[in-house]
Amino acid sequence: MKHQTLNTMTKLAAVLLVAAVDAAAEERRQAQRRIVISIPDRKLVLFDGDRVEKIYDVAVGKPSTPTPTGEFRIINHIPNPTYYGPAGAIAPGKDNPVGTRWMGLSVPGYGIHGTNVPSSIGKTASHGCIRMRQQDLEELFDLVNVGVTVELRGESSGVLAQVLAGNSAFEARTTPNIAVRSSVESRSTPNTAVRAAN
Numbered sequence: 684m685k686h687q688t689l690n691t692m693t694k695l696a697a698v699l700l701v702a703a704v705d706a707a708a709e710e711r712r713q714a715q716r717r718i719v720i721s722i723p724d725r726k727l728v729l730f731d732g733d734r735v736e737k738i739y740d741v742a743v744g745k746p747s748t749p750t751p752t753g754e755f756r757i758i759n760h761i762p763n764p765t766y767y768g769p770a771g772a773i774a775p776g777k778d779n780p781v782g783t784r785w786m787g788l789s790v791p792g793y794g795i796h797g798t799n800v801p802s803s804i805g806k807t808a809s810h811g812c813i814r815m816r817q818q819d820l821e822e823l824f825d826l827v828n829v830g831v832t833v834e835l836r837g838e839s840s841g842v843l844a845q846v847l848a849g850n851s852a853f854e855a856r857t858t859p860n861i862a863v864r865s866s867v868e869s870r871s872t873p874n875t876a877v878r879a880a881n
Contacts, residue, residue, distance in 0.1 A: 717832040718795075720813055721839050722750050725805050727795075727813065729826060739823065742803045742814035750811050751790050752837040757829050761785040764796075782817050784824040788833055795833070796820065 715732045722743045729737040744750035763775035764785040773779050782797015798804070798814040808814070813835075815823065 716827055717834065718827065719834045719836065720750075722752065722835060722837050724839055725807075727815070727823075729823065737823070737826070739815060739819045740805045742798065742806050742808045744809050744811035745807045748810040750809070750813065750835055751793060752835050753790070755788040755790050755793075755833045755835065757786050757795075757827060757831045757833060758789050759785070759787040760824065760829055761787070762824075781812075782815075782820060784820050786824065786827070795823070 716736075717730050719728045719730065720726070720741065720743075721728070725741055725743055727739045727741045728735060729739075762784055764779070764781055765775060766773040766779050766781050768780070775783070778799060780799050781794075782799065785794050785796045787794040793812055795813045795815065797817045797820040800808075801816055803809070803814060804816055
């Protein structure tokens with residue numbers, strides 16, 4: 684009996700050790716990921732360290748409601764958000780202007796989200812948020828977690844210009860999209876209200 688208990692405890696310890704190592708590896712991997720959004724190019728680039736992982740087309744703020752610039756963090760992940768705007772609440776669904784996912788940024792009221800107007804992607808059309816195509820948004824949502832750095836750049840840097848110019852073959856294989864604006868909700872809160880002007 685003691686031998687069986689010891690054997691069971693050893694197996695349990697091995698499983699817990701493997702789980703802890705996997706969790707630490709995923710945490711390190713997420714710490715290396717960052718998002719850079721070129722506002723003038725209307726592109727979102729997901730980096731894993733110095734390697735370009737994905738490039739998406741996005742809509743950004745129009746001149747009267749520009750997208751803010753600076754370095755921010757994703758502070759929440761909300762699947763199927765409820766949108767609260769000037770006309771009131773819009774429940775999750777096809778009429779929701781922020782789509783099926785919301786990634787709130789550390790600048791109040793801004794986030795990366797979907798859209799119910801996909802023709803706006805690639806344009807200056809939002810109230811300052813970063814808009815993405817639904818499929819792209821859902822893919823990105825699964826690739827990044829709360830805490831990931833988001834750089835919103837008002838000018839193309841040399842490095843980013845090279846990435847965008849040198850990755851036309853990469854871009855052709857990658858689905859394009861993105862958007863920005865948020866409120867403070869937790870990652871695990873489904874159907875949480877989102878107050879933003881999308």
